Amino acid sequence: MSIQPVSRRRFLQTTAASGALLALGFALPAQAGQEAVLQKVEPLGIGTELGPYILLDQNGKITFVNPKPDVGQGIGQAMAALLAEELDVPLETVIIVQSNGLAKYGGQGVGGSNSVRSRWLPMRKAGAAAREMLVQAASARWAVPVEECSTENGRVLHKTSGKSLGYGELVAEAAKLEIPKSPALKDPKAFKILGKPLPKPDVPLKVTGQAVYGIDVDVPGMLYASIERSPVIHGKVASFDASAALKVPGVKQVLQAERDIRFKTVETVAVLATSYWAATQGRKALKVVWEKSDHASVSTDAYFATLRELSQQPGNDYPGNAGDFTKTFTEAPKKLEAAYQTPFLAHVPMEPECATVWVKPDGAEVWASVQSPDGVIRELAPYLGLKPEQIKVTVPFVGGAFGRKSYTDFVKEAAFLSKKTGKPVKVIWSREDDLTQGPFRPGMLNVLQGGLDAAGNVMAFHHKIVGGSLGHQNFKQNFKTKADSWASEGMNHEDSPLGIPNVRRSHVLAETDIPITFWRSVYASTNVFGHESFIDELAHAAGKDPLDFRLSLFKNEPRFLKVLETAAEKSGYREPLPAGKARGLAIAKSFGTIYAHVVTVARGKEGIQI
Numbered sequence: 001m002s003i004q005p006v007s008r009r010r011f012l013q014t015t016a017a018s019g020a021l022l023a024l025g026f027a028l029p030a031q032a033g034q035e036a037v038l039q040k041v042e043p044l045g046i047g048t049e050l051g052p053y054i055l056l057d058q059n060g061k062i063t064f065v066n067p068k069p070d071v072g073q074g075i076g077q078a079m080a081a082l083l084a085e086e087l088d089v090p091l092e093t094v095i096i097v098q099s100n101g102l103a104k105y106g107g108q109g110v111g112g113s114n115s116v117r118s119r120w121l122p123m124r125k126a127g128a129a130a131r132e133m134l135v136q137a138a139s140a141r142w143a144v145p146v147e148e149c150s151t152e153n154g155r156v157l158h159k160t161s162g163k164s165l166g167y168g169e170l171v172a173e174a175a176k177l178e179i180p181k182s183p184a185l186k187d188p189k190a191f192k193i194l195g196k197p198l199p200k201p202d203v204p205l206k207v208t209g210q211a212v213y214g215i216d217v218d219v220p221g222m223l224y225a226s227i228e229r230s231p232v233i234h235g236k237v238a239s240f241d242a243s244a245a246l247k248v249p250g251v252k253q254v255l256q257a258e259r260d261i262r263f264k265t266v267e268t269v270a271v272l273a274t275s276y277w278a279a280t281q282g283r284k285a286l287k288v289v290w291e292k293s294d295h296a297s298v299s300t301d302a303y304f305a306t307l308r309e310l311s312q313q314p315g316n317d318y319p320g321n322a323g324d325f326t327k328t329f330t331e332a333p334k335k336l337e338a339a340y341q342t343p344f345l346a347h348v349p350m351e352p353e354c355a356t357v358w359v360k361p362d363g364a365e366v367w368a369s370v371q372s373p374d375g376v377i378r379e380l381a382p383y384l385g386l387k388p389e390q391i392k393v394t395v396p397f398v399g400g401a402f403g404r405k406s407y408t409d410f411v412k413e414a415a416f417l418s419k420k421t422g423k424p425v426k427v428i429w430s431r432e433d434d435l436t437q438g439p440f441r442p443g444m445l446n447v448l449q450g451g452l453d454a455a456g457n458v459m460a461f462h463h464k465i466v467g468g469s470l471g472h473q474n475f476k477q478n479f480k481t482k483a484d485s486w487a488s489e490g491m492n493h494e495d496s497p498l499g500i501p502n503v504r505r506s507h508v509l510a511e512t513d514i515p516i517t518f519w520r521s522v523y524a525s526t527n528v529f530g531h532e533s534f535i536d537e538l539a540h541a542a543g544k545d546p547l548d549f550r551l552s553l554f555k556n557e558p559r560f561l562k563v564l565e566t567a568a569e570k571s572g573y574r575e576p577l578p579a580g581k582a583r584g585l586a587i588a589k590s591f592g593t594i595y596a597h598v599v600t601v602a603r604g605k606e607g608i609q610i
Contacts, residue, residue: 023055023175053105054083054126056134060154060168062087063095067105068115069371070098071401074200075115079123082116085193086127086186088151089167092201101373101393109372111406111518113591128183130174137173138165202397213397214369215354215428222356222424223252223272225417226279228288229259229437230266233295233513237267237288244285245271250278254286255420260383260412261439261515262474270417276428295513300443304341307445307466307510311339315464315506316483320493323502329460332451336541339447340530344440347519351399352434357414358424363390364415365424369398371406379408384415403518407439441519442468442487446530451502456542458553461500463491463531465523466508470516483507490524491531495589497560498553524590532586547573547585554587563587563594571598 053065064083070076080094099105131151138156139146142163150157157164188194205211230236242254250273257270269288273279329335355368364384370376373393381388398405414427429437444467451460469484487507489495519525539549547568554560564587568574573583580603587596602609 023053054087054130056130056167056171056174058168058171060093060166061095062089062093062154062167063097065097065099065105067099067108068110068119069108069373069395069398069401070202071110071369071371071398071405073110073115075110077198077200077202078116079119081193081198082120082123083127085191086124086183087131087154089154091193091198093154098395099373100395101377101391103374103388105374108374109406110401111371111403113593117592124185125183128185129180132180132183133174133177134167134170136177137170140173141165141170206397211397213351213399214356214367214395215351215399217356217367217396217426219356219358219367219424219426222358222426223274223417223421224276224279225270225272225414225425225427226276226283226430227257227259227413227427227433228269228271228283228286229433230268230290230293231436232290232293233298233515234264234266235293235296236291237269238291239289240269241287242269242271244287245282248273248278248282248285250274251282253421254282255417257413257416257420259409260416261409262407263476268413270413272417272421272425276426280430298513300344300514303443303510303512303514304445307341307443308339310508310510311445311447311464311466313508315466315508318483318485318488318492318505318507321504322500323460325460325462325502325504328502329449329451329462332459333454334452334541336450336452336534336537337448338534338537339445340533342444342446342526342529344438344443344514344516345519346435346438346440347400347402347404348431348434349400349402349404352431353404353410353429354427355411355414356424356426357411357418359384359415359418359422363392364418366391366393366411366415367396368393368411368414369401369405370395370408370411371398371401371403375406376408376411380411380415383412384419402520403441403522404434404439407517437515439470439515439517441522441525442470442516443514444468444523444526446527446534448530448534450534450538452538452542456544458498458500458538458542460502461498462504462506463527463534464504464506464508465491465527465530467510467526468512468514468516469507469509470518470522472509472511473516482509484509487523487527489522489527490588490590491527495524496531497557499556500553521590524588528586528588528590532588535586536584550585550587559594560587560589563596567596567598571600573598 055063064080066076066079068075076096080096081091084091084094099108101108135146135149135151135156139149142158144158148158148160154167155164237256245251245254251271253272255270257268259266259268271279271282271286273282351369358365363386366376373395376393377388377391380391410427410429414425417425444465447464447466449462450458453459465487469487471484471486484507492505536546539546550564581600583598583600585598599610
């Protein structure tokens with residue numbers, strides 16, 4: 001398997017030269033629960049509203065157009081593996097081409113641990129359908145029943161006669177057939193690729209420095225930009241002195257610019273130079289006077305003080321609440337309450353935010369390490385006054401994203417400067433920029449209450465989260481309720497189906513001007529910490545082992561029980577520990593996956609050691 005950043009033009013030339021071609025795509029469902037629809041397509045045909053393409057040519061070459069950017073999670077290989085498994089070809093024979101944001105590929109964003117989950121069946125069905133079409137073509141040529149034909153390693157076999165044909169030899173006939181509506185999928189027991197350890201083809205490129213990341217993109221004649229941004233939220237430029245910056249060798253221009261954050265545009269000052277070093281040195285010499293912002297008093301301490309005040313409110317309920325929490329908690333023989341504070345966190349990808357944009361009279365080209373090439377086009381088109389089809393996006397290797405690179409502010413920064421200068425411009429954020437400018441993981445306060453009966457069983461449980469909503473801040477047009485459903489990750493009824501008769505889960509919304517966005521597991525990272533810490537406190541108050549306590553809470557949830565029992569067995573949880581050591585465990589579900597951790601800690605001379 002190879003990963004090739006092939007241009008659209010080159011891809012058209014290659015596929016056209018191949019002659020006969022079997023090209024399959026699938027329209028992805030508009031709503032959850034609907035099935036993807038397989039269709040035969042014209043390769044890269046204009047206006048074809050289809051998802052990923054699978055192309056087989058008469059030379060036997062298999063090309064997969066991957067719609068999901070690989071930001072280090074290996075999604076390109078995962079998608080190709082789904083296809084190769086059902087198509088019955090060696091994985092190394094599949095060529096992966098990255099999509100370019102055009103609407104014909106459907107949604108191309110990655111996030112929410114959703115790529116494999118959403119494409120598990122569509123990709124397998126596409127491979128299985130292509131395989132069945134090739135088998136039908138072979139059976140027709142040999143005039144033998146389909147049932148007598150099988151496939152292996154990219155060939156159709158007829159065991160009785162010993163005949164075999166490569167897929168490339170059958171493409172012309174197969175392309176004329178109807179696509180099977182319900183192709184037979186492999187029994188997982190017969191998998192040769194899925195579930196097996198696989199070498200990653202990108203690793204040699206990365207460890208030898210051959211991989212081209214967004215930060216490595218080099219466009220002839222481009223300028224590098226280092227941007228000074230306000231030290232306070234939404235600060236405005238009162239004035240700036242660029243005289244010293246312009247004396248730095250390589251610095252070509254200093255100009256006032258802007259950073260377009262969702263629903264807010266803020267002022268910046270950009271230093272443009274012939275190298276990144278010159279741009280950063282020029283920025284250090286730059287003198288900017290900032291106007292006092294209305295948000296100058298915004299601080300982390302003030303934000304969390306507000307959360308503590310708001311925590312006295314009952315909050316807005318999430319679906320799935322049961323019983324009468326208030327009455328039962330009031331009557332409980334033993335009551336516990338606790339609050340857990342989790343901070344704002346920067347994303348800190350190894351490759352910082354970077355983008356190269358060249359705005360021309362007839363369109364724009366973008367080379368950027370992003371999570372959503374179609375999202376870039378969607379936001380950049382109105383920003384530049386262009387039509388979506390006038391923007392071309394190339395996504396090189398991405399050195400980590402974690403939610404930050406779903407935000408397109410750094411791409412727009414480069415676009416603004418390119419439009420102003422008429423040259424291609426590369427914007428690179430420094431690590432300091434990344435750590436201080438946001439957007440961040442939301443800072444949250446988790447407030448929990450629990451009531452125990454005389455036997456130590458949980459009678460009442462309330463998990464209240466207090467804090468900002470990235471949904472309301474970034475997608476306010478889609479959020480009509482005060483309880484942000486995204487913010488309930490890891491603690492809602494689906495993710496935590498506790499066997500407690502009286503349960504309440506709620507959200508107290510705290511609007512904030514501190515920019516927030518997706519961050520790795522997002523709210524699961526804050527909610528699960530509070531939830532599982534409090535479950536431990538309840539277990540301690542009940543005088544029960546934390547594992548046994550959880551087993552009783554999930555007694556009607558076999559999958560949770562299996563994960564708990566497996567984690568306990570593999571970690572030796574029940575085995576005694578020497579003095580000075582202890583074990584802790586936690587279980588949670590988020591993004592469709594149940595997971596558990598067991599950690600052994602020791603008291604050392606310099607504190608706790610894991």
